[in-house]
Amino acid sequence: MLRIKCPICGLRDETEFTYGADAIVRRPDMDETNPQDWLNYVFYRDDPKGPHKEYWHHVQGCRQWLVLERNTLSHEIGACRLAREVPK
Amino acid sequence: MSNYSAFSIFRHALSGNKNWSRAWRDPDPKPSYDVLIVGGGGHGLATAYYLAKEHDIRNVAVIEKGWLGGGNTGRNTTIVRSNYMMPGNTMFYERSMKLWENLSQDLNFNVMLSQRGQYNLCHSPGQMDAARRRGNVMRANGIDAELFDRDEVRRRLPYLDYSDNCRFPVHGAIFQSRAGTARHDAVAWGYARAADKQGVDIIQQCEVVGYLWEDGKIIGVETTKGPIRAGKVGLAVAGHTGHLASKAGLRLPIETHALQAFVSEPLKPLIDTVISFGAAHFYISQSDKGGLVMGGDLEGYNSYAQLGGLPIVEHALGSAKALIPSLSRLRLLRQWAGVMDMSMDGSPIIAKTPVEGLYLNGGWCYGGFKATPASGWCFAWTIAKDEPHEDNCEFTLNRFEHGYQIDEKGMGPQPNAH
Amino acid sequence: MTSSRLSTGGRIDRSTVLKMTFDGRSIVGHPGDTLASALLANDENVIARSFKYHRARGIYTAGVEEPNALVQLRYGARTEPNTPATTVMAYEGLEAFGQNAWPNVRLDVGVVNQLLSPFMSAGFYYKTFVGPFKGTGFWMLCEKIIRQAAGMGRGVTLDDPDTYEKVNAFCDVLVIGSGPAGLSAALAAGRAGAKVILVEQDSTLGGSLLSAPVGGDGDAWLDKMKAELTAMDNVQILTRSTVFGAYEQNVYGVIERVWDHVLAPPAHQPRQRYWQIRTKQAVMATGAIERNMVFGGNDKPGVMLASAARTYVNRFAVLPGRRVVVATNNDSAYAAALDLANAGSSVTLVDARTQVPEKLLDSLKASGVKVLLGHGVLTAKGRGGVSAATVTTISPDGRATGTARHIPCDLLAVSGGWSPVVHLWSQRGNKPVFNSAKACFVPVNSAIETMKCAGASMAADGSVVAVAQGFSAGATAAIDVKAKNSSGDAPIAPKVSHGDDWGRDLLSINTITDDNGKTRGKAFIDLQHDIKQSDIDLAYREGYVSVEHLKRYTTTGMATDQGKLSNFNALSQMAMLQGVPISDVGTTVFRPPYTPIALGAIVGREHGTHFRPTRLTPLHDWHVNNGAIVSEAGAWMRPQYYPERGEGLREAYIREASHVRKHVGMIDVSTLGKIAVQGPDSAEFLNRVYVNGWKMLPVGRLRYGVMLREDGIVMDDGATARLGEHDYFMSTTTANAAKVLALGEHLLQTAWKDLKVHLTTITDQWAVIAVAGPKSRDLLGAVSSGADLSRDALPNNHFVHGEIAGVTVRIHRMSYSGELAYEVYIPSGFGHHVWDALISAGVPYNLCPYGTEAMGALRIEKGHVAGPELDGRTTMKDLGLEGLASGKKPFVGSVLRNRPVLIHQSRPCLVGLEIEGDQGAQAGSLLYLDTGPTEGHGEGWVSSATYSPALGKNIALSLLQNGPERLGETIRVVNFVGGTRQRAKVVSPHFFDPSGVRQND
Amino acid sequence: MIEIRSPLSSSVEPGEYGAQSAAKAALQLSERAPGSLIQIAGWQDFATVTAPALGALGFDGHGNFRTVQTAGPVSCYRIAPDKLLLRHSDGGSFKELLENLNPASSPTLDLSHARWLIEIEGSEVEALLARLASLDFSLQEFPEGTFAQTGIHHVGVLLHRVSADKFLIFVPVTWAESIWNLICETAAPFGFKVIVHP
The missing domain is CATH 3.30.70.1520 (Heterotetrameric sarcosine oxidase)
Known part of the structure; x- marks a missing residue:
């Protein structure tokens, strides 16, 4: 069981959250028309074995989207920040 | 190497079982092969076997970082079925089913395919309609399928929850009678033994640490046992595809996720078929040893760790009791997790890659085990002929670019939803 | 008094007699007994039959590692198969039954399997049963027989009458195990002020101390520790509780057997409780499990672990044998020999070692125990049970060097060394290391910062070291969690009889063989699964040498005891065969649960109705009270139809839908997703998430919109109203409400941080009633006030505020049925009130409520797409919605929707079908050319079908390749699984009132 | 003034339930309109x-x-x-x-109609809530006058500790009945009283 330290609500069970997606990929700007940029955003992943940054949504709490640093091999958890406060 | 048969068992028994020979050799790697398959699971071993058998390519090695069959071949819920609806999937899985049906004879190794049938339960009129469409596609393509209403399901599976207390009542089910289970380890061992017999070198405890390059082309792999050159390198390392492909500079439409499975204590026969719950991601069957084998949902987040967390244990066992209330007092014996390639549309990739010399077999999501024979068969074809067979022609890497997502569940590019 | 029960001693309450039965025979016991001790006390020696060969088996251990004595406990709905008798506390009325045997465990005909044992070597089934023909028929015939023979106990198909509950707990230090190390750890952490939970699987605290003779120093020590611990408010003690799993981030799963030690739980009380404990630190003081030795007949009833024999004598006052041979390779069995002798048995101790300390030998002198050094047991003899041990001198590698002689005995107590219980530590992904001096795998204590190991689980040298380690682990854990106080001084360890230091001078012998290195007779490694040493040899010969291959090929360690006894012996045999140290063979990874756990315990109360929560609309009670048939729609319950006078679904929905077209009907659509979109950039937000434009929508208006996924596939549709300058009210489909909200929040909080928009779900705030039909305006006009509903004042896609029955409501003019229709938005707590008012006011207008089935018929007649068409694979073009998309602005999915396959000419697109004949089509049917083969995936499929009361025809919506250009064509509709083939005419999906006269009226 | 209809109107039945003890019921459950x-x-x-x-x-x-x-x-x-x-x-x-x-x-x-309140009071309130949500309900970690948003039975709720032995649970109205029924089942081992506030 993962326990995630929501910056707003504190340390909570993973069951209060839903996993979003890879937070390394960056959504292209709205007016980007190059399909490749959108393909890279929507479909392609680094899928790292080790440190990872990912979105989690505290749906049963403050409903904030978070960026969590987590190791995909050891499940060790690092920093957790509000997505809105993470620079692009 | 001795042929396996009732007679051989009898003969060996009389000599105290002292004279059985090794099931496969344990060779050192040669400096070079025509084809090198990375990954000694069912898919990799099957690929090597069919390369030799179907395409007469015998200078082949399978290299495996641990012990063969130690990945997802050895940690799945053993279900075999061919009930796929999307063009691109339907006939591929049916090819697999047909190969399964004669696999024990083909390999001279009993993989214990037990065609006890599989029920996909429906819990709403909408699910019944979707099941009907799937069943119709199957039937129109020569695959057996039946659609049962609630009463028929109740007659056949009387132990499900039909009470007023049931949260998601059963409306009906789609049934494939040829589906069933196979003994998972036997598949790896049977292919290994048969491939070895064809001259394939199976090299265990040998990890790929990088690729050998020449003029932008892959010409072999660097391993913990030294460099091994190869005319063609095929990856069949589901669960680690993203990681190994990245070493070749490929970014894939794949994320790695962990999936748990569960087995109960052994019981006398109780459930004589395979049942998939339609109200949650859960399926159950009973093994020959008597254990109830159960599968649940993904952990929900990227993971390369073969660890399963409690929320999914609760989810799976909760589904078990919701489906069959009388399982409540039975005991869970083991839980384990496997890591799998979750592709963005839930369907696999069997294709040449943009990197010359590198071929890819991956993205199996939950469905790798049942696909083993056809996966090996089609991958061997693709490697041997440098083009896909008709049955894997949609399992391309670039399908997301042209837009044919083989999205069997309609969940979109969200790997943990497939 | 039963024959094997000692008249004094033991930790049992002789003042109470418990009546129980085993296989229908009466047995008696006392509080404090286990079922196993009671069976032994009643001279029940054959308790079970083994998995494969159906060999008679007795009681082998006194704990959770029991491989043999599995019983079917209780009967009927409460039956529990495969229950180790050693873990069941005795209770009045207990009923247990032998299993895996016919007619019973004493006379099992399955024993003939033993004759076939040469043919049933490891993996034999992989080599045969394939049959002479292709296909799986022959195997499945064989399998049927194999499956009947396999399995152990029986499950039932009766519902469990007991309840379970889950508790979430939090602590600073979790201490697992209550032997000397665990108690010391709990004491240290408790004194320091840390919040401690101490978990013990046994019914009482003490661990190994409970196996010592009553009245020793251990008892006094235990009492003192218990007194101090129970006096601390910050220490919680859970007995009869097993930590079954250790999970990441210090979460532990525990099952407490709250009321398993009685016939049935008291009313309202749970049978078991699942604790999910989140701790900061854990101390693993889980002890060690004694190993047996491998020799011929080592599985017979009467063979038992030495430590178990000692436990039965001292704790349960049961004499498990009168003439006893104790076979050992280490010191620990000396205590067993002594205690058995002191209880009246005549004891011969056979030690594989040639030299042992004088002190040890001296300790036995007074008790009359005969000691044979340098000896081993080659075979256990006897039918049905042990009658003699064949003893011989042996070499240091376990080979017989002399002539064997028989020593008559009825108990053969063995000790092949000990295995620390490292399971929980290993479950966290760690591999233990081999300690060759003590011949066991031990944890690396530094591997997990938050888990400290102590005592026998670390192979500690006796209780003095265990207490010191435990106390230190507890004190360190307390410091790590910043506990305030000092732990004080460690307690002085209890003086326990010699021999608890099992690691000293141990001779690592696991197997006793003849002079050729062969075991005599059947020598078992895995008792329950009948894995013999020769099976390991065969696996090696065939190349299954890695531990995982070995385990899987032979199935050793995969029985219900999970290899607690057998793993080590299997590994050491494989090491011997390979000629490598055991550490090079490695161990298998331990998986949860540590001991098997009941499924129901993990499920707690979340089953039946509570499997998932149920969502009810504010009008739900009315529907139920008025005879609606309600059905599941995701989490919601919705009225499907309101049958009148014995109507079925079909009659009811046709009547309801016809009624709407003729008069007026109303339906509860409160399940629609509703999201408040607020803020100055709301229009921009809507412009980005919907395909159509939103910048120009005036206040007072609403608009239908479509949303795509990021990959360009249609996700959802619905109407959004502009309530104010910066205030929009979005509606989504019932199914996608949560998804749309989460996506919107994601975009706003990650990619579009510059937009000032807030989204809030308001699904619960509003009850919504759709009122549809030619008389809907008249009805609403009559019942409402303050709202001008006239055609000119309120055209389609406009809304207005008004009052109904004293409640302020918002009335949207909006139609999915094709009729003149409105949606009335009511604060949900007043929804029922307004519905009632409409019902009353509706009488003159012939108002009738309708359900989702009629709603479906109406929307199909109108060609409106819904869930079956929005199946996650369709594009706007497919659904005939592409005209909605703005070409002037980007929106979610706007680039990827134009990928070549998604805009290809031949894609299946939405059309209507008029079905020929009287029978309706079934959704999910496939479409084929009228002439030509009906095979392959076809030209398309039927997505939604209904009888159209308005048209008097059976109609359907379907997706057909190149559909819009095929209007008028006749196609074939095939439902293979339903056995129907029909013909249908391809028509426009807008079956009814295509120009929209009625809804715009 | 029209009275707001409770989503629990068919569920809340005053009385004593679950395990009976001679002493005062360890728990009291009731509903409150949110205002x-x-x-x-x-x-x-x-x-x-x-x-x-x-x-x-x-x-x-x-x-x-x-x-x-x-x-x-x-x-x-x-x-x-x-x-x-x-x-x-x-x-x-x-x-x-x-x-x-x-x-x-x-x-x-x-949002006056979007939530309903369930009030739990009694000596076993911490034990009951520990069976419903995965928060540490000890007074030290969850003092009087504090709140938390969390999940009960997969539904997002807000918990407000009014006093040492009293909590208010803000529940979305459409889930209220399901949550109420689960709370009642969970409270049964303690014994509880359902009361109606005047």
Whole structure:
């Protein structure tokens, strides 16, 4: 069981959250028309074995989207920040 | 190497079982092969076997970082079925089913395919309609399928929850009678033994640490046992595809996720078929040893760790009791997790890659085990002929670019939803 | 008094007699007994039959590692198969039954399997049963027989009458195990002020101390520790509780057997409780499990672990044998020999070692125990049970060097060394290391910062070291969690009889063989699964040498005891065969649960109705009270139809839908997703998430919109109203409400941080009633006030505020049925009130409520797409919605929707079908050319079908390749699984009132 | 005045349930209407633009994400960085507050019908809640006058500790009956009384 330290609500069970997606990929700007940029955003992943940054949504709490640093091999958890406060 | 048969068992028994020979050799790697398959699971071993058998390519090695069959071949819920609806999937899985049906004879190794049938339960009129469409596609393509209403399901599976207390009542089910289970380890061992017999070198405890390059082309792999050159390198390392492909500079439409499975204590026969719950991601069957084998949902987040967390244990066992209330007092014996390639549309990739010399077999999501024979068969074809067979022609890497997502569940590019 | 029960001693309450039965025979016991001790006390020696060969088996251990004595406990709905008798506390009325045997465990005909044992070597089934023909028929015939023979106990198909509950707990230090190390750890952490939970699987605290003779120093020590611990408010003690799993981030799963030690739980009380404990630190003081030795007949009833024999004598006052041979390779069995002798048995101790300390030998002198050094047991003899041990001198590698002689005995107590219980530590992904001096795998204590190991689980040298380690682990854990106080001084360890230091001078012998290195007779490694040493040899010969291959090929360690006894012996045999140290063979990874756990315990109360929560609309009670048939729609319950006078679904929905077209009907659509979109950039937000434009929508208006996924596939549709300058009210489909909200929040909080928009779900705030039909305006006009509903004042896609029955409501003019229709938005707590008012006011207008089935018929007649068409694979073009998309602005999915396959000419697109004949089509049917083969995936499929009361025809919506250009064509509709083939005419999906006269009226 | 209909109207039956003990029931369950609930949202300048309006109600700024601010019948919960939930237990209208807020910079939303309250009181309240949600309910970790948003049976709820032995649970109305029934089942081993407030 993962326990995630929501910056707003504190340390909570993973069951209060839903996993979003890879937070390394960056959504292209709205007016980007190059399909490749959108393909890279929507479909392609680094899928790292080790440190990872990912979105989690505290749906049963403050409903904030978070960026969590987590190791995909050891499940060790690092920093957790509000997505809105993470620079692009 | 001795042929396996009732007679051989009898003969060996009389000599105290002292004279059985090794099931496969344990060779050192040669400096070079025509084809090198990375990954000694069912898919990799099957690929090597069919390369030799179907395409007469015998200078082949399978290299495996641990012990063969130690990945997802050895940690799945053993279900075999061919009930796929999307063009691109339907006939591929049916090819697999047909190969399964004669696999024990083909390999001279009993993989214990037990065609006890599989029920996909429906819990709403909408699910019944979707099941009907799937069943119709199957039937129109020569695959057996039946659609049962609630009463028929109740007659056949009387132990499900039909009470007023049931949260998601059963409306009906789609049934494939040829589906069933196979003994998972036997598949790896049977292919290994048969491939070895064809001259394939199976090299265990040998990890790929990088690729050998020449003029932008892959010409072999660097391993913990030294460099091994190869005319063609095929990856069949589901669960680690993203990681190994990245070493070749490929970014894939794949994320790695962990999936748990569960087995109960052994019981006398109780459930004589395979049942998939339609109200949650859960399926159950009973093994020959008597254990109830159960599968649940993904952990929900990227993971390369073969660890399963409690929320999914609760989810799976909760589904078990919701489906069959009388399982409540039975005991869970083991839980384990496997890591799998979750592709963005839930369907696999069997294709040449943009990197010359590198071929890819991956993205199996939950469905790798049942696909083993056809996966090996089609991958061997693709490697041997440098083009896909008709049955894997949609399992391309670039399908997301042209837009044919083989999205069997309609969940979109969200790997943990497939 | 039963024959094997000692008249004094033991930790049992002789003042109470418990009546129980085993296989229908009466047995008696006392509080404090286990079922196993009671069976032994009643001279029940054959308790079970083994998995494969159906060999008679007795009681082998006194704990959770029991491989043999599995019983079917209780009967009927409460039956529990495969229950180790050693873990069941005795209770009045207990009923247990032998299993895996016919007619019973004493006379099992399955024993003939033993004759076939040469043919049933490891993996034999992989080599045969394939049959002479292709296909799986022959195997499945064989399998049927194999499956009947396999399995152990029986499950039932009766519902469990007991309840379970889950508790979430939090602590600073979790201490697992209550032997000397665990108690010391709990004491240290408790004194320091840390919040401690101490978990013990046994019914009482003490661990190994409970196996010592009553009245020793251990008892006094235990009492003192218990007194101090129970006096601390910050220490919680859970007995009869097993930590079954250790999970990441210090979460532990525990099952407490709250009321398993009685016939049935008291009313309202749970049978078991699942604790999910989140701790900061854990101390693993889980002890060690004694190993047996491998020799011929080592599985017979009467063979038992030495430590178990000692436990039965001292704790349960049961004499498990009168003439006893104790076979050992280490010191620990000396205590067993002594205690058995002191209880009246005549004891011969056979030690594989040639030299042992004088002190040890001296300790036995007074008790009359005969000691044979340098000896081993080659075979256990006897039918049905042990009658003699064949003893011989042996070499240091376990080979017989002399002539064997028989020593008559009825108990053969063995000790092949000990295995620390490292399971929980290993479950966290760690591999233990081999300690060759003590011949066991031990944890690396530094591997997990938050888990400290102590005592026998670390192979500690006796209780003095265990207490010191435990106390230190507890004190360190307390410091790590910043506990305030000092732990004080460690307690002085209890003086326990010699021999608890099992690691000293141990001779690592696991197997006793003849002079050729062969075991005599059947020598078992895995008792329950009948894995013999020769099976390991065969696996090696065939190349299954890695531990995982070995385990899987032979199935050793995969029985219900999970290899607690057998793993080590299997590994050491494989090491011997390979000629490598055991550490090079490695161990298998331990998986949860540590001991098997009941499924129901993990499920707690979340089953039946509570499997998932149920969502009810504010009008739900009315529907139920008025005879609606309600059905599941995701989490919601919705009225499907309101049958009148014995109507079925079909009659009811046709009547309801016809009624709407003729008069007026109303339906509860409160399940629609509703999201408040607020803020100055709301229009921009809507412009980005919907395909159509939103910048120009005036206040007072609403608009239908479509949303795509990021990959360009249609996700959802619905109407959004502009309530104010910066205030929009979005509606989504019932199914996608949560998804749309989460996506919107994601975009706003990650990619579009510059937009000032807030989204809030308001699904619960509003009850919504759709009122549809030619008389809907008249009805609403009559019942409402303050709202001008006239055609000119309120055209389609406009809304207005008004009052109904004293409640302020918002009335949207909006139609999915094709009729003149409105949606009335009511604060949900007043929804029922307004519905009632409409019902009353509706009488003159012939108002009738309708359900989702009629709603479906109406929307199909109108060609409106819904869930079956929005199946996650369709594009706007497919659904005939592409005209909605703005070409002037980007929106979610706007680039990827134009990928070549998604805009290809031949894609299946939405059309209507008029079905020929009287029978309706079934959704999910496939479409084929009228002439030509009906095979392959076809030209398309039927997505939604209904009888159209308005048209008097059976109609359907379907997706057909190149559909819009095929209007008028006749196609074939095939439902293979339903056995129907029909013909249908391809028509426009807008079956009814295509120009929209009625809804715009 | 029309009375708001309780989503629990077919579930709340006064009486004693579950395990019976001679002593007073260890738990008392009841429902409460929320009165008025409004949400105030904002953006970067949230604190400054809403301060005067909140000050008028008697609050000193936004407070934190744990503490419930109370002023007379009004409680204020900071449920997100830029969202507040205000409850007027008497059903007061927040009229003045609304007038003092600019919808462009601090939009408000009426949620009075979106939540229902379940009140749990008694000596076993911590034990009961530990069976429903995975928070540490000890007084030390969850003091009086604090709140938390969490999940009960997969549904997002807000828990407010009113006193050592009393909690208020804010439940979305459409889930209320399901949650209530589960709470009652969970409370059965302790024995509980369902009461109706006057």
